Amino acid sequence: MSDQHTGGVGGGGGSGRVDGLSDETCHGGAASAAPTSGTSAATREAGRAVAGVGDLHSSVDPADRTTDGEQREGTCPPASQSGKGPDDGWSDELWIKTSPKVRKLQRVLYRKAKAEPRWRFYSLYGELFRQDLLSDALDQVIANGGAPGVDGFEVETLAKDSAVRAAWLLALADELRTKRYRPSPVRRVYIWKDLAKTKRRALGIPTVKDRVVQSAAAIVLQPIWEADFHDHSYAYRPKRRTHQAMDKVKEALLSGKVEVVDADLSSYFDLIPHRRLLRQVAKRVSDGSMLRLIKAWLRAPIVEEDRDSGRRRVIPNRCGTPQGGVISPLLANLYLNDLDHAVNDRCDQKPTMVRYADDLLILAKPGQGAGLQTRLKRWLEARELTLNEEKTRLVDTRRTGFEFLGFAVAWRRSWRSGKRYVHVEPSAKSRAKLRDKVRTVLDVSTQNQPAVMMIRKVNQITRGWATAFHYGNCTRCFAKQQVFVRSRLRRWLWRKFGCTHGLFKFFTHDRLHGQYQLWRWPRTAGWTS
Template identity: 30%
Template sequence: MLGLVECTMTHGINDERKESYNMELLEQILSDSNIDLAIQQVVRNKGSNGVDKMSTMDLKRVMGDVEYRNNLKNLIRARKYKPQPVLRVEIPKPNGGTRLLGIPTVIDRTIQQAILQVLTPMFDPQFSETSYGFRPNKSAHMAITKSLEYLNQGRDWIVDIDLEKFFDKVNHDKLMQIVSRTVLDGDVVSLIRRYLQSGVMIDEEYKESVIGTPQGGPLSPLLANIMLDRLDKELESRKLMFVRYADDVQIYVGTEKAADRVIKSVTKFLEEKLLLKVNITKSKVRRPGDDDTKYLGFGFYFDKQTYLYKAKPHKDSVLKVQEKIKEITSRSNGWSMDFRLLRLKQVFRGWCNYFKIGDIKMICKKIDEHTRFRLRMCIWKQWKKVSTKFKALMKLGVKRGKAWEWANTRKSYARTARSFIMCTTVTNKVLAKRGFLSMETLYLSKTV
């Protein structure tokens, strides 16, 4: 472990000692114990196959071959290992556009993970306290809590910096220059650069990658933090209060004049010193209560009772979960009620777990009300025939004559679901007994 600590100290180390540390660092990455740990993590994360079609299920078998593993290590030591291109996948963004993901092969994911496990203890202690993305013992909740702390200190002018396609625009030379200040091992630096330049496969056509660090590999988030730590240090030197989660940066100041000054100077620093592109259209000075003020899915509002700023899910986050509910409760997907209720429970649990630090009780109630309405439409359609509706309504306690009348209604699914017919038969209690776990119940239980 001595090498991990001392390899960050570049001054006063002679060449012979540097070489010793470098050898130790490379061997830590290639040690069987580190490789085995990396394999476990890659298998645990699952993920799609890369360009070679090898799955995570095949990984243990392939890397369990001693001859294969030793040959792989020797290629890396000799700087002859060539990472395979990443498979390009486009993921739609909620606000339009696409996010480009690069899926490495499972072998390359394993090597990247092995590098990550050794480099993280070297770099993470250097990072800012208010950098929260993709770091051990840090979270988005902590970022939002820190944002609220700054707002409630009176720093309620927000400089919102939007980096245009950050992961696709990272300059390789600038990044590796920063990496090399801490990583003295030329073999490790060379291997990281080869991953940056491994290229991408788009529709079975190879394309060189001369810029950017593709999202999708285990190493990419650490490299992003290494690059943007230069920004953090610059902001700290100016005594500015900020929160950063990966490439999402917000700076908190006390006046509009200060905010205008900061957005100009920080934009200049990012573009001239780090060679990054700032999206001028999306980067703005904002106030906490503005409709377009959003951070990590949260919005902010001023509570007049406590005289404090608080967090709540941004309207876009609410719309996003409503779209998922609409998909799950679509009458045309043919899903069973049991499966719908299971999927709703999964979505509700995940959403409540993420947004539970905000004020969401009333939002949960509204979402529950809308979800019950959609479930009633699904149930009415599943009953289909008049005879089935009649029997179901009778079973739910409706008198024979009224059950027959209601079973023959010509109202639409939506009107029926909102009508006296369904609201007095398929009640909230009936839905709960059937297995519907409301979002409000999950929130009040502080779900995990």
């Protein structure tokens, strides 16, 4: 499709619009380069905060997100459907579930962006106050739930009453249409990174209104940037999952790229410079209203409550995009997109870089890793990011293994054929996380709870964990994890019902899986799924 037919201020200089879009739509543009009893209020609030982040738009560790509950539909597609969609159109398996008219808009935007990589889109802001688009965005926010923002407004209010919902959406659309909408400050809460409570992660919770508008903006912007994102980037993208990232890692190792730069970025989400990020956005978006809206979200102040005095303090936000914002992962992917292309496509050594949000590996031929690590550090420093020297390491996989996305990767020798192969299984740290969570549910303090309810929670945890780690050589690990879960549940039931020695054999495997409906772990190898 040429510029003369699509319009804008592009190379052809013609005017018009992209076929299939409304008058307000982007026409093209100028070409350019569940708590248990006894849980504290703070813990419950942190749990709600995590829920509010949402599986699809969060920056929480992938293993952590999938461990807490069952897999959500559309979040992690089956292996037979997990390939990248065709380049000629936007996939039906969407990041955010949308109505048919909104999907049509996304397809047109994606096709235009894919066909013309230097095209800049304008008139995007006018799409944000469409009722069907705002309704889809609100549905996503309701599905994710979560804690309220600084205004205290609960999303459940809109989920319960359809009349209140309709009036609220009309008022929001009018605010956007008249450009009276202003982002509210972001409420900061802290959650523990691990059950040992040694490290905390800061989450920013926007208000419900901000989450809805950010979801609407993500619906419009994500197809445009999806056309630009590199195939080796796997986080927060439709039809992509951690298993595909591990496939690429194995492929690179088997091709002889046995030196690995296991890189760790220091506080990536908190250090993204706003000015440079907005320049990246402007490469594809020339709509001034949309650019000002994104800038306002980035600059929204942070409200933090002092744990000792209980007083609130307002902190200016001069850099970074808060973890927990709906649009934050999309912007974080955008800022590192140039790095994906620079390493994978323009590097003389032809390494392979695999990235999942801010977790990245660079796999190279022997002797090339040290130089690539130095170049990576310089690239990040030029963009005001920091490489964590203590956690970043250069690994020769012929001698030792490494961990990535919760998996342990190492060369092993097959006892059948005697040939070396890449062995991938859940790491010891990932296995320990699951066991700690099961111990927390099946604890002495929960023995007054109904057994059915506790087993349902255990099933949610184990099923989510198994979905995330059913890959590679996981069979033996899964068998050991199932033995642990059965043993822990059996001891919990013994204590709950005060069993004597004569009744210890009452809770057999068949009874646990039959009467008590304990979930059975997969017995097939991960690479056959």
